[in-house]
Amino acid sequence: MSSEFRVIGKRQPKMDGFEKVTGRAKYASDFSLPGMLCLKILRSPYPHARIVNIDTSKALALPGVKAVLTHKDMAAYPRWNPSYPILTDVARFQGDDVALVAAVDEDTAVEALGLIKVDYQVLPFVLDPEEALKPGAPKLFPEGNLIGGKPVVVSRGDVAKGFAEADLIYEARYRTPINQHATMESRACIAQWGGGRVTIWDSTQAPFEVQKAVAKALKIPQSKVHVTCEFMGGGFGDKGNPGRYSTLAAVVARKTGRPARVELDREEVYLAAGHRYPTVIDLKYGVKKDGTLTAIQAKVVADAGAYAMFPLAAFDALGCMMSIYRCPNMTGEAYTVSTNNPTTGPMRCVGHPQGTFAQDVHMDIIAEKLGMDPLEFKLKNHARLEDGDQFRKIPFTSNGMEECIKRGAEAFQWKEKRQKTASQAGPIKKGYGVAIHACRHGGMPPGMPLSGMVRINADGTVNVFTGASELGGGQKTTMAMIAAEELGVLLSNVFVISADTDMTTDTGVTSGSRQTITGGTGVKLASTDAKNQLLDVAADELKTDKKNLSIQDSMIYVAGSDKGVPLDQIASKAPGGVIVGRGYMKIPTDVFFHGFAAGFAEVEVDTRTGHVKVLKIVAAHDLGRAINPLTAESQIEGGVVQGIGFGMTEDQIYDKATGICVNPNHLNYKLMTMKDVPEIVPIIVESIDKLGPYGAKGIGEPPYTPPTPAIANAIYNAIGVRFSELPITNRAILMGLKAKKG
Amino acid sequence: MEKERDVSTSGEEQVSGKLRVSRRGFLKGMGVSTAAAAMATAMVPQLEAETAPLVKGIREAVIVTEINGKKYRLAVKSHWTLLEVLRRELGLTGTKKTCDRSSCGACTVIMDGKAVYACTQLAIEADKRKITTIEALSEGETMHPIQAAFVREDAYQCGFCTPGQIMSTKALLDSNPRASLAEIKEALSGNICRCSAYPKITKAVLSLARKA
Numbered sequence: 001m002s003s004e005f006r007v008i009g010k011r012q013p014k015m016d017g018f019e020k021v022t023g024r025a026k027y028a029s030d031f032s033l034p035g036m037l038c039l040k041i042l043r044s045p046y047p048h049a050r051i052v053n054i055d056t057s058k059a060l061a062l063p064g065v066k067a068v069l070t071h072k073d074m075a076a077y078p079r080w081n082p083s084y085p086i087l088t089d090v091a092r093f094q095g096d097d098v099a100l101v102a103a104v105d106e107d108t109a110v111e112a113l114g115l116i117k118v119d120y121q122v123l124p125f126v127l128d129p130e131e132a133l134k135p136g137a138p139k140l141f142p143e144g145n146l147i148g149g150k151p152v153v154v155s156r157g158d159v160a161k162g163f164a165e166a167d168l169i170y171e172a173r174y175r176t177p178i179n180q181h182a183t184m185e186s187r188a189c190i191a192q193w194g195g196g197r198v199t200i201w202d203s204t205q206a207p208f209e210v211q212k213a214v215a216k217a218l219k220i221p222q223s224k225v226h227v228t229c230e231f232m233g234g235g236f237g238d239k240g241n242p243g244r245y246s247t248l249a250a251v252v253a254r255k256t257g258r259p260a261r262v263e264l265d266r267e268e269v270y271l272a273a274g275h276r277y278p279t280v281i282d283l284k285y286g287v288k289k290d291g292t293l294t295a296i297q298a299k300v301v302a303d304a305g306a307y308a309m310f311p312l313a314a315f316d317a318l319g320c321m322m323s324i325y326r327c328p329n330m331t332g333e334a335y336t337v338s339t340n341n342p343t344t345g346p347m348r349c350v351g352h353p354q355g356t357f358a359q360d361v362h363m364d365i366i367a368e369k370l371g372m373d374p375l376e377f378k379l380k381n382h383a384r385l386e387d388g389d390q391f392r393k394i395p396f397t398s399n400g401m402e403e404c405i406k407r408g409a410e411a412f413q414w415k416e417k418r419q420k421t422a423s424q425a426g427p428i429k430k431g432y433g434v435a436i437h438a439c440r441h442g443g444m445p446p447g448m449p450l451s452g453m454v455r456i457n458a459d460g461t462v463n464v465f466t467g468a469s470e471l472g473g474g475q476k477t478t479m480a481m482i483a484a485e486e487l488g489v490l491l492s493n494v495f496v497i498s499a500d501t502d503m504t505t506d507t508g509v510t511s512g513s514r515q516t517i518t519g520g521t522g523v524k525l526a527s528t529d530a531k532n533q534l535l536d537v538a539a540d541e542l543k544t545d546k547k548n549l550s551i552q553d554s555m556i557y558v559a560g561s562d563k564g565v566p567l568d569q570i571a572s573k574a575p576g577g578v579i580v581g582r583g584y585m586k587i588p589t590d591v592f593f594h595g596f597a598a599g600f601a602e603v604e605v606d607t608r609t610g611h612v613k614v615l616k617i618v619a620a621h622d623l624g625r626a627i628n629p630l631t632a633e634s635q636i637e638g639g640v641v642q643g644i645g646f647g648m649t650e651d652q653i654y655d656k657a658t659g660i661c662v663n664p665n666h667l668n669y670k671l672m673t674m675k676d677v678p679e680i681v682p683i684i685v686e687s688i689d690k691l692g693p694y695g696a697k698g699i700g701e702p703p704y705t706p707p708t709p710a711i712a713n714a715i716y717n718a719i720g721v722r723f724s725e726l727p728i729t730n731r732a733i734l735m736g737l738k739a740k741k742g
Numbered sequence: 743m744e745k746e747r748d749v750s751t752s753g754e755e756q757v758s759g760k761l762r763v764s765r766r767g768f769l770k771g772m773g774v775s776t777a778a779a780a781m782a783t784a785m786v787p788q789l790e791a792e793t794a795p796l797v798k799g800i801r802e803a804v805i806v807t808e809i810n811g812k813k814y815r816l817a818v819k820s821h822w823t824l825l826e827v828l829r830r831e832l833g834l835t836g837t838k839k840t841c842d843r844s845s846c847g848a849c850t851v852i853m854d855g856k857a858v859y860a861c862t863q864l865a866i867e868a869d870k871r872k873i874t875t876i877e878a879l880s881e882g883e884t885m886h887p888i889q890a891a892f893v894r895e896d897a898y899q900c901g902f903c904t905p906g907q908i909m910s911t912k913a914l915l916d917s918n919p920r921a922s923l924a925e926i927k928e929a930l931s932g933n934i935c936r937c938s939a940y941p942k943i944t945k946a947v948l949s950l951a952r953k954a
Contacts, residue, residue, distance in 0.1 A: 017893035020901030021885060021908060023836020023876035030835035107819075182936050184840045184848055184902035233838070233902030234936050266841045472899030472937050634896050634942060641938030666934060667845035675931045677940040 006552070007485040008694055011630035014477045015496070016231070016470065025231045028203040029188035033259040036190065037066055039245075039252060040109040041264075042099040042116050043272065044091030047340040047659030048125035048138060051089045051098060051118055058115040059101060064108035066256050068116065069100040069248075077217045077251065079244045079307060086244045091120070092140050092306035093342050094660055095271025097244070102252045102260060125340040125659045129303035130280060132339045140306060140338040147304060147311050147336040154318070154391070155331040162295025162329030166286030169295075170366050174283070174358035175725040178303075178652040179276035180269075180669055181347055185233020187273055188263040191249035197224035198250045203232045205240040205469045207499045208449070208506040213242030214250050222501075225250075229499040235471045236642075237346035238274040240511040241309050270664030274345035275652065277313045278303045281358040283321075286329075291372050291380045293327040300355070301335045302344075309345030311336060316351030321359045323391035323594075324438040325381045330390070340659055342652070346511060348639070349701035352439055353646055353708055357726060360435035360709035365722065374713065375414055378436050378598075379405055389440070394590050398697065400622025400687030401596040405436060407683050408620035412600040421717050427607045430615075431718025432600070435709035439595040439702035441513040448587050449506040452522025454483055454530045456579040460554055460568030462487060462494045464526075468519035469499040469510040473700055474631030478516055479523045481627055482693060486527035487534075488551030489567065505582075513698025516627060517593055520693040522583045530581025537579075538570045593689065593697045596622040599640075599706025601714040602678075610733035612715060614644055614678040617707050621682070624689035624697035632699050636682035639703025645672045647708035651727050805869040809834070810878035818865040825849045825860035827868075828875060836876035836905045840934075847933030850906035850913075851875045857913035857929075876905035879912065888912055888950060897946035899937030907933045911947050919954035926951065 019025035056068040071089040079086045087097050099116050103109035124138040131137055132145040139145060163169055189202040198218070204210050207227040215222045227246075232239065245262040252260040264272070279302050286295035298321055302314035310316075314334035322330050367377035383390050385399040409415070417432045424430065453465040464483045468475045476496040484491040497503050499510075508518045531551065538556050539546040548559040555564030571579060600618040605611075617640050626632040649670035653662050663669045688695035712723050721736035805816050809832065818827055825842070828834040828851070837860055840848035844862035851860045852874040879886035885893070888911050898904040907930065914921055914929040921929065926947045935943065 013893050013896055016901075017898070018883075018885065018889075020898055020904050021889035021892045022880040023834075023905040025901055026835070027838075027902065029839070030829075032830075032833065184838070184846070184900065184934070184936050186840070232900060233840075234900040236936075266843065472901060474896075474899075630896050634899060634939060637941045638899060638938040641940060642936075665843055665845060666841040667843065671934050671936065672938060672940075673931045673934060674927050674940045674944065677938070677944075680941055 005485055007481045007491055008627050009629065012477055012481060012491070012628050014474045014631060015480055016476055019231070027185055027188070027231050027233050028190065028201045028229065029185060029263050031190050031201050033190060033192060036259040036261050037102045037104065037252065037256060038106045038109045039249060039260055039262040040101050040113050041097050041268065042101070042113050042118070043268065044094060044096040044098050046091055046120060046122050047094045048123040049091045049120040050123060051091070052121050053119040054099065055117040056099065058117070059112040062108065062112050062115060064104040065101060065112045066104065066258070067102040067252055068112065070098070077247055084307065086248060093340050095268065095342065096306065097272065100248055100252070102256060127339055127341055127654055127656065127659060129301050129337040129339055132337050133335065140340065145338045147308055147338060152312070152315050152334040153332070154322070157329035159295045159297055159329045159331045163286045165288070166294045167289045168366065168369055169284065169286045170362065170369065171284040172362060172365070172724060174281045174361065176279045176354040176357060177650070177726055178278050178341060179347060179646060179650050180652050181236040181238035181274060182666065182669065182671055183234030183236060183238060186264045186266065186269050187243055187245055189243070189246050189249050190259055190261045191246070191253040192259040193253040193257060197226065198253060199226040199228070200246055200250060202227055202229050202246055203239055204229050204243065205235040205471060205511050206242060206509040207469065207501050208467060209242045209509060210246045211501045214247055217247045218250055218254065225501065227501045229469055232469060232471060235469070235510070236348045237350065237511055240346050240509050241274070266666065267664045270652065270669065271342060271661060274309060274347065275305065275342050276347035277305065277310070277344035279314070279317055279354040281317065281354065283358055283362045285362060285366060287366055287370065289370065291370055291377050293325055293381055294329060296322065296325070296327045296330045298322065298332045300333070301337060303339050303341055304336050305339055305341040305344045307343045308336060308338060309343060310350065313344065313351065317355035319391050319440065320352040320438070321355040323389045323440065324383055324436065326383050326387055326390060341654060348642065349439060349704045352437065352705045353643065356435065356437050356705045357709045357712065361712050361722070361724065364433070364713040364716070373418070375405065375409055375434055378434070382436060383438070389592060389594065392592070394592060396594055397591065397691045398622070398624055398687040398689040399594070399596060400685040401436065401438065401598070403685045403687070404596050404598040404620040404622050407685065408598040408600050408618050411681055411683060412618040414600065417602065418717070429605050429607060429718040431603050431605065431714040431716065433710045433713025433715070433717055435599050435706045435713065437597045437599070437702060437705045439513070439597065439705065441517065441593040441595060441698045441701070448508050448518065450518040450522050450585045450587055451505040451507050452519060452526040452583040453505055454523065454526040454581040456530050456534055456571050458568065458572040458577060460489070460493065460566060460571045462489055464494060464496045464523055465504040466496065466498050466519045466523055467504045467507040468515040471510055473635055474628055475510060475515050475519065477631065478627050479519060482520050482523045483527045486524050487531050489554045493554055513595060513700040513702065516696050516698050517692050520627070520696060521585055524693045525583025525585060526581040527583070528581070529583060530579050533574070533579045533581065534570060537574050541570055541573055591691065593692060595697055595699065595702040597702045597706050599710040601707060601710035603711060603714040603718060605715060605718045605733060607719060607737055610730035610737070612648060612728065612733060614648070614711060616679045616681070617644070617710070618681045618683065619703055619706065620685055621699060621702060622685040622687045623699040624692045625686045625695040626684050627694065627696050629684060632684055633682045635699045636703045637680050639701070640680050640707050641672050641677055643704045643707035644676065644711065646704070646726065647711045648727050649729070803866050805866055807868045807870070808872045810875060816865070820864070820866055822865045823861055824851070824863040824865050824868050827865040828860060834875050834877055838902055838905060840902070846903070847910060848903050848906045850909040850933060852909055852913050855913070855916065857910045876909060879908065888915070891946040891950050895942045895946040895949065897939055897942040899939050903933060903935045907935065907943055915950060915954070919951065921947070921951045923948060
């Protein structure tokens with residue numbers, strides 16, 4: 001399919017593999033600097049409490065302690081919007097940051113934490129977002145718990161008319177839990193102050209956001225903040241915001257003149273880093289006998305926890321539900337609510353796993369009530385290319401949904417398999433389910449940077465400079481492949497420098513399936529610019545017209561001759577000694593790239609134990625064009641496994657009586673292991689996007705979403721019990737079976 | 743799967759019990775006096791001696807250990823983990839810290855032929871042991887075949903759990919070169935990969951087991 005290309009479309013192992021498999025890759029937490037101080041945070045043991053008094057004198061007196069900071073010192077340093085201080089005088093969740101100790105080593109820092117005396121006035125707390133909306137509920141902030149003061153309401157057509165026209169109306173409520181990103185690498189960074197500026201080795205998806213935040217907090221120009229992140233141990237959205245620890249480390253480094261290092265321990269990450277927001281979703285859909293949707297009414301209450309990083313959380317879950325199915329009459333209400341649960345923020349496919357779970361279970365139920373095959377019901381209703389995004393009423397730039405559904409169904413043998421489940425003897429039942437998903441790739445708001453830089457060195461090799469972070473998705477390799485393709489150079493001659501504010505240019509946060517589009521376009525345009533300059537030199541040197549020249553495998557050819565000139569012979573003649581290409585583009589407004597996906601699940605339910613074994617997932621994804629099919633496949637597989645975890649086991653649980661987390665660790669927050677992984681069949685659908693580089697879109701986020709509703713529907717297909725709440729644990733299955741028996 | 747290890751040295755008592763610390767070797771390594779040794783054994787103060795001075799316990803020890811073929815004499819605090827010593831004291835940062843509570847496998851190293859979690863071994867437990875970390879697998883620019891297979895199959899994403907995955911794989915294939923799929927899944931089920939490169943990790947390890 002990609003035969004017109006020499007590099008793109010080939011299965012290319014990632015180019016930073018050697019560093020990673022040999023243990024030589026240096027992550028933020030691996031750096032060690034002479035005189036480095038260890039920073040530790042004192043955290044609130046209560047979900048809601050006022051700090052009446054805080055005595056740090058004993059901690060400060062401990063030999064080896066270099067600084068102790070509290071809200072009194074940090075009032076001027078906001079954490080993010082809402083702009084409450086990084087160290088707080090009111091703890092709003094268990095684990096809220098109360099004080100910071102900087103000491104010569106970890107043992108001393110930990111000892112000093114124990115010497116800080118805090119008098120707390122314990123306040124009433126609220127964990128349930130619906131409770132938090134009631135009058136008289138404990139307030140986290142003076143302005144109230146409903147963020148923005150009123151729900152966001154969107155509406156199109158006439159919903160009342162739509163319900164009047166419907167032959168069937170179905171209403172139900174769905175719930176999703178608190179999820180943890182659980183990146184393998186903790187939140188870690190080191191800040192060093194020197195030469196009038198600060199350098200931060202960070203683990204971040206957003207080096208330029210960290211730069212801006214630190215510059216603002218320390219009141220220094222951006223030119224004096226250097227943030228760098230060559231490797232990072234997972235992000236999944238949690239490291240997409242400027243972490244408050246980067247600022248704290250920079251403050252301490254400036255105050256003490258010594259490098260300052262923060263590394264949260266695992267429990268701290270569970271309590272105090274970001275989370276996927278839990279939701280309560282009410283759906284009411286109207287449909288005609290022939291399966292035509294007449295009305296969609298949706299209400300999302302999103303529990304943003306304390307200090308929402310994402311004030312429009314509920315709106316995102318709503319948006320994904322309302323964009324994918326054709327329906328003339330829609331209305332939606334979104335409530336994003338502050339509670340004393342942990343802070344929530346972006347997590348892979350923000351809002352979509354919650355919304356899609358609710359919607360595609362709902363659609364499955366309606367299909368059954370209509371006596372339709374759920375697959376046929378989806379094929380009838382999904383928005384086509386010409387329909388555009390149903391929520392925003394903006395055109396799609398490409399749409400491979402139909403191909404995803406059809407190729408997925410064929411690979412899964414949907415028709416044959418669904419016929420098998422009519423009656424099954426024995427305690428173990430098999431079931432088959434399907435779900436679809438349209439993923440609006442992370443917002444490309446006006447002003448989102450899109451850029452890239454390419455340098456052709458005198459020896460003919462190429463350096464690519466991209467602001468994209470290498471999260472593990474193969475971002476660097478993708479950029480190298482695009483540069484090699486565009487320039488006509490050998491891939492082995494390209495080396496990528498990424499995520500460094502000194503060397504690269506901002507090309508947006510590496511989140512929202514964005515970087516192939518923003519970073520990739522930036523590198524492509526920069527390569528075109530560099531190539532143009534190189535061919536000017538070549539035309540001069542070879543005494544021919546530029547249009548007669550072409551570059552292939554790092555050789556320059558004059559039309560009509562098959563004898564090439566090695567690239568270095570030309571590059572070394574560049575005026576000024578070097579060729580620098582730059583690429584940039586203003587992102588058009590009202591354009592959203594969408595990934596499309598269909599997921600199919602085969603499960604086996606043991607009705608005696610309630611255990612669900614996921615046997616197979618077929619995941620068909622329209623990603624525009626696969627720049628690197630190998631890593632695209634890896635993204636699909638990884639997302640599918642995380643989606644299974646979201647559906648079956650992952651749940652960060654808080655005790656209702658105390659507001660304390662009962663499972664803030666990798667042992668009791670159940671993550672998928674190798675043994676839990678089913679057969680996964682990734683299918684790459686290439687719809688060739690009209691705007692993305694070479695027709696590519698993104699693939700980072702969407703794979704997470706379809707497996708969960710597909711599994712829930714497969715479980716119903718197996719045992720005839722519906723589940724409207726996640727995760728679907730063994731206990732939930734047994735309770736469901738018991739309720740069904742009556 | 744665990745092999746009996748020959749860890750005794752001449753004149754030393756055989757390592758036994760769960761802690762696997764040879765007390766005599768331990769105290770000898772510390773170079774403490776007999777009186778101090780007697781105190782160290784009286785770890786729990788008698789109830790009737792409530793007024794007696796509190797025993798502070800052992801704070802530091804000297805261990806002798808072989809890491810990646812190199813012998814070390816190390817002064818360690820008794821609460822330090824092997825992981826802390828590898829990463830912080832010796833700069834062997836290829837071994838990663840994720841959970842620090844033996845529930846993820848990112849810190850997996852090989853101790854006397856067996857894959858262990860370095861976060862849950864005290865450094866003093868490494869006394870008289872042979873330890874292999876990820877740094878020992880490659881030679882210069884040449885990757886170990888397991889490492890090459892991981893790169894070829896794209897059996898990693900962010901790479902943070904990868905050293906642990908590779909060390910578990912090495913411990914498995916050293917003792918069971920033709921491991922089956924089920925045996926691979928069993929041996930690697932203690933290594934979490936949050937990016938979930940599992941399908942490709944399985945593929946990489948299987949490709950080696952089939953070649954053997």
